[in-house]
Amino acid sequence: MRRLLPLGFAMAMALLPLVLKGYPITLLSYVGMAATAALGLVLLTGMGGLTSFGQAAFVGVGAYTTAWLTTVAGVSPWLGLLGAMATTGGLALLLGGATLRLGGHLLPLSTIAWGLALFFLFGNLDALGRHNGIGDIPPASLGGMALRSANAGFYLIWVGLGLAMWACANLLDSRQGRAIRSLRGGSAMAESLGISTFRLRLSVFVIAGLLAGLSGWQVAHVQRYVSPTAFDVGPGIEYLFMAMLGGAGHIFGAVVGAGLVTIARDVLQDVLPKFVANSGQLEVVVFGAVFIVVLQRARGGLIPVVLRWLPRATRPPPPDAPKLPRRAQPAAGTMVLAAHGLVKRFGGLVAVNDLSFELRAGEILGLIGPNGAGKSTTFNLLTGAAPPTAGRVRFLDADITGEPARLVAMRGLARTFQHVRLRPTMSLLENTMLGAHPRGRAGMLRAVFRLDRAEERQLRAEAMAQLRRVGLGDMAHELAGNLPLGRQRVLEVARALAADPMLIVLDEPAAGLRRPEKRALADLLRSLRAEGLTILLVEHDMEFVMELVDRIVVMDFGARLAEGTPAAIRADARVQQAYLGGVA
């Protein structure tokens, strides 16, 4: 059912000009132009978690580029299309490269700033006709025939939009697309899976820019004139409204949102002046009110609401595929991870003080200690999440001190999080496939043209195998957010395993688990050890650790208090004192 929707939609749109004539077709052309720009925001905001108020400015850059090229320089509109997309893409690369490292609200704020700067630039450049804009733009032509009529414009726009939607849908259903969708989980998760969040964000930003360029080109050659007012911050937020009203998490959200907003504006502009004087902007008031309600009540937009009523397809488990190549595990007993004199200071506080220990292939080592002993900080130092103040970390043959988490992950060190970090709106299978990200190589272009399918099948089969291994195989298509906490932790282990790691580091995996869940987790870890995997367990649940591990390192006040077998640790007077308090 769901798979047939896009096809049915395309057919319906193709046949529409046979039924409708005149103004409705023109209106739908406007819907298409807006949807093309809003599609960029679906990718940027809904998928990548970046918000831009400047999309209209990018549309303007595209429109003005092709307008100038085709009127002043006199080139063909098709060259204008290339020019428009090259300019918007290039500008996105430049602006994104400069601003995408900004955290939180500063990035969207900067989009308002450069959006306004561009808007004022359009209105004040002589070459662009100042506030009057550029008129008499030639229509695009095909095989010597000028695409002048309303129907021609309609097809020009909707074929472009359809292709763009097809490309975006293919992209999102791929290795890089999954990584894009993981960006909203925060960069710590994505980086720990070996994903370069900056490069990925930049790519999405450029794609959104290219779509804005396409939209601007449509505007210029269908409307045949461009003027600055269409590219202000107001229209910019309207594109955002379209994306979020329709549903920024879905490709079709752009079309639904653009359709509703464009048609509603048309109706409101007809109706409102009959009731109120000075009603010039009242439709904006209505949109604003609706947008605020959407933000307060339904940030997912309309599409998820509708989808809830459609039957969910029952999907078969993925077919088998040739296995992905695996790393050779180090021989049992060789050194896997070593900390030498690790120190971490936060101002005057010494969180980790001269800590040294070694981890050997095939063992489970427990790193334990009372609350505040510095376990989590140590964890961050070992996995590259934070650099140590002094000391070295070695992983296999390499010195990884101060290496960023992403590179450490690529070397074969997989981790889980104390506060589970999964993408709740992605399926178990997709979450696990994220773990296998560094094992694939298909890029965005291959994804768009579906040349990545063989590799996708391999990644999917691998993820499925890991899900079965941890006992989640029968719920592969469930959403991760629907799992109870205990199973979410297990899912994180499956994701870590999908990376084909040589060492797994688990951050308090038993925290918040019920007793049977703990037992199941312990069984799983034992079976992994039996398969030759090396495991470091940071935990403060003594019972869980004692039953499971080969050796224990006890921390207290940032330093190593004791090291030895569980039995020896149990008998150690200093450990007892640290945990139970001193005997007066």
Add this chain to the structure above:
Amino acid sequence: MNLDLALLLAQDGIANGAIYVLVALGIVLVFLVTRIIFVPFGDLVAYGALTLAAIQEGQRPGTIWLVPMLAVLAFAVEAASLLHKGAAHRLPRAALVWLVLPALPALAAWPLAGRELPDLLGIVLTVALILPIGPLLYRIAYRPIADAPVLVLLIVSVVLHFAISGVALVFFGPEGGRPRPLIRAMFEIGDMIVSAQTLLMLACSALAAFGLWLFFERSIAGKALRATAVNRVGARLVGIRPGVTGGTAFLLASALAALSGLLIGPVTTLSYDSGFVIGLKSFVGAIIGGLVSYPGAALGALFVGLLESFTAFYDSSFKEVAVFAILVPVLVLRSLVTAKPADDEEDEL
């Protein structure tokens, strides 16, 4: 460019900058307490100026209709939330706080406006009319999602600006307004002629910056307000009510906006929608100053004023481009200088 010219431009820039300083202080104030980037602050300033101008011209200002309308909306939102919680017995009090109290100034202004009024009464009326707008907007748009990520609050802010400026067009009409200056005197300092109004603005800006700094750094009430921004749950645990502190912050902001409107109005003609660009330019200044300190915001806003007047000397049509374009390199520089946060918040839009 010789020194005289530079001095002249600098004087002009500082006069402009003084406008932005006042607005920037309000923006920082709201941000520090509520994490809300209050884009419509500039609109409030414009409404203040327009209200005073209308009163002085013997007309009824648009705020007479705008404020009661917002009050009805705010009461509706409050009533819906109370009924949802099953607390219908608190409705009378809610009606008093959100409906009657905010509408009082409009009721008082109705018979008064439309005749010749003493200057001081006009000013008092203007301030009284602007004061309720901030808390009302907070109740309507922000409080239902006060725990949302900063990003969502930001989008709400931008949307809110467009929504209320559409309403403002209906009530104020498209024409601009310019109230009489509070003091008319001119001074000669060396070769330069400085209007007393500009000096008054500078003095008020400095006073406001210092006062806010003192209040938030040195008083318990100020610290309680700031604590809410840092951690809403924590603040609640130590007995601070985030809803109340948010309302207080917006009341303070409204007062500052009204004051700014009185001071700025006579210097530059404002219309229903000119608050947006003024607000955003001040905002650029506030960000340059770090968005966390009042003196910093004041300096940043002055810098914006100077940048504007020096760019205008070369080509007046590009001063806006310059002000907004400068933000990108400033932000990049800041992101290089300041340490990266441990992890960005998870923005679930």
